[in-house]
Amino acid sequence: MSNQSRRDAFKTLLAGASLPLVPTAAAHAATPPATCAPAAPPRWKRGIEGQRQADQGDGTFINPIIAGDHPDPTILKDGKDYYLTYSSFYSYPGLVIWHSTDLVNWHPVGPALHKPLGTIWAVDLCKHNGRYFIYIPAAPDGKPWSIYVIWADKIDGPWSDPIDLGIADCIDPGHVVGEDGKRYLFVNGIRKIRLRDDGLALDGQLEKAYQPWRYPDDWVTENFAPEGPKLLRRGKYFYLVTAVGGTAGPVTGHMVIAARSTSVHGPWEHHPGNPLVRSMSTNEPWWSRGHATLVEGPAGDWWMVYHGYENGYRTLGRQTLLEPMEWTSDGWFRALGGDLSKPLPKPKGGQAGPAGFALSDDFSRNRFGVQWAFHDPAPDEAARAQYTGKALRIAGRGASPSDSRPLTCGVGDRSYEVEVTLELSGQGEGGLLLFYNQKAFVGLGFAAEHVKTFQCAEEQGWARVARKTLRVRVRMTNDEHVVTFRYSHDEGKTWTLHGTRMEVSGIHHNVFGGFLSLKVGLYSAGSGVVAFSDFKYRALGA
Secondary structure: OOHHHHHHHHHHHHHOOOOOOOOOHHHHHOOOOOOOOOOOOOOOEEOHHHOEEOEOOOOEEOOOOEOOOOOOOEEEEEOOEEEEEOOOEOEEOEEEEEEEOOOOOOEEEEEEEOOOOOEEOOOEEEEEOOEEEEEEEEEOOOOOOEEEEEEEOOOOOOOOOOEEOOOOOOOOOEEEEOOOOOEEEEEOOOEEEEEOOOOOOEOOOOEEOOOOOOOOOOOOOOOOOOEEEEEEEEOOEEEEEEEEOOOOOOOOOOEEEEEEEOOOOOOOEEOOOOOOEEOOOOOOOEEEEEEEEEEEOOOOOEEEEEEEEEOOEEEEEEEEEEEEEEEOOOOOEEEOOOOOOOOEEOOOOOOOOOOOOOOOEOOOOOOEOOOEEEEOOOOOHHHHEEEOOOOEEEEOOOOOHHHOOOEEEOOOOOEEEEEEEEEEEOOEEEEEEEEEEOOEEEEEEEOOOEEEEEEOOEEOHHHOEEOOOOEEEEEEEEEOOEEEEEEEOOOOOOOEEOOOOEEOOOOOHHHHOOOOOOEEEEEEEEOOEEEEEEEEEEEOOO
C-alpha cells in the first residue's frame, strides 16, 4: 500500500460514522480543564544507564511511566499483575508486552507478534475464561485494513499466528463482555460487532453503537475522529471511554471523553464533565493527551493510563502516562492529575518491580522484539541477521538506508549518546542513524573507500569523505535535538569529529506522518555483510 493510500485510509477510518460537527447544548455547557502554567523542567531520578525513571523512590512518581514511543496503551489487570502493550507500527517482532505490580515500574516480558502484518495500530489486550487475547488492527501491504486476533494460554506465550476476523476498514478494537454473556468488539466510529464465544470469529454484523459527545466547533482540534473505545463494567454500569479530536495535529486536539449505560447495547449517556482530559495550551508539559483506559490500582484506588507527546519532544513519539482518578457519588469519575510534570503519589499497595532495561548490547544473545526490530520488514528479513556470540552480522539489503530496512532501537531520553563498532566484509556498507522512516533520517555511512553523510533522508554528496574503512567505531550524540557524530578507526584511541551537525526536532508525525518516533538505527546495505558489536547507550542530562 502506498503512503498516499495509507493517508487516505487513515482519514476514512478516523472519520468513522460521524455527523456534521454541530455543538450540542452539553458541549457548550462543558467547562474545559484549567490551563496549566509553565512549569520548571522535571528532574527525574535516573535508573539504568542514566535513563529516566518514573519511580522517584520516595513514594512518588513522575511521568512518563514508560518513556519513549509507547502509544495507544492497552492495559490488563490480572490478579496482582498488570500487563500492557501498545501500537508497534512497522517494528517486528512487535507488540511487546510489559509487566508491572505497581503501575509505575514496568519491565518488558517479550514480543507477542512475530509474523509481519504491515503497520499495527491501537490494539486491545484482554483475558477471557483463562485465555489471553490481543485484537489487532493491521494493514498488510496490498490488503485493506482489517482486525486480527492472536491468543495464548500464558501471557509470555507462545502466541498463536494472527487470525483475520474480516472486520474491514476498522481500527482501534475494544473488547467487552455484555450483560448477555456475549463477547463484543467496539471499534472506531463508535461501532460494535458480536464475537463468537471463543473470540476467534465473528457472530454478528457491524452496527452503530454510540454517537460520541461533541465539542464546540471553535475548539482547535485536528478532526473529530471518534476512536480508541475502551470499556469497563463496574456496578450496574458499562463505562465507554473514547478519544476524539485527533491523535496528533494541534496540541489542543486530542482528548478523553466518556459515556455510560446499563447495557452494552445502550442507550449511552454522555459524561457531564466531558472532556475529562485535554491539553489546553503549549505551556503544558504533555501535549495531545488521550486514548485512555481505566484501571484499578493494587489497593483499590483508580487510575487512567493514556498517551501524550512531551512538550518540545514529539520526536520521542507518544509516551505512556499515568493519572489518578476518582469515582464520584453520582456514579461517574473524574481525573485528578493536574500538572503531570510534578511528582504524584504512587498507587497504594503495589510492590515495586524492575523498571526498564539496559539498551547497551554486547550482541551475545538475541534481543529482537524487546530492544531491536527491523523497520517494515519483508517476510525473509530475520534471515539477514546472525548472532556470532560477540557480534550481530546483518547481510546487506538495498543501496542506502532508505531501502535497507534498518534495525532500530527506541529511546526514551531527551539527550543521549550511543556508540557501536562496525566491521565491513565483501561489498558491505553500514552505518549509524537516527531513523524515523525511509523518507526521514540522518546519519553516517561507511563503505570500503569513503564516509557518507545522510541528511534530509539522502546522501549529501558534497560531504563525502575519502577514507578506507574495514572496521570503525561510531559515536552519535543527540543533545536535545542537536546531533553530533564522531568516528574512530583505531579502536577509540583517537576520534574524528564529523564536519556536519544536524538538528532533528522536526522529524515527527506532524511533518512526516506515520505516528512513529525517531529511533537509533543500524543499517547494512550493498552485497556484503556488516558485523555490529559492542553497542553502548548512555543517557545525558540532569
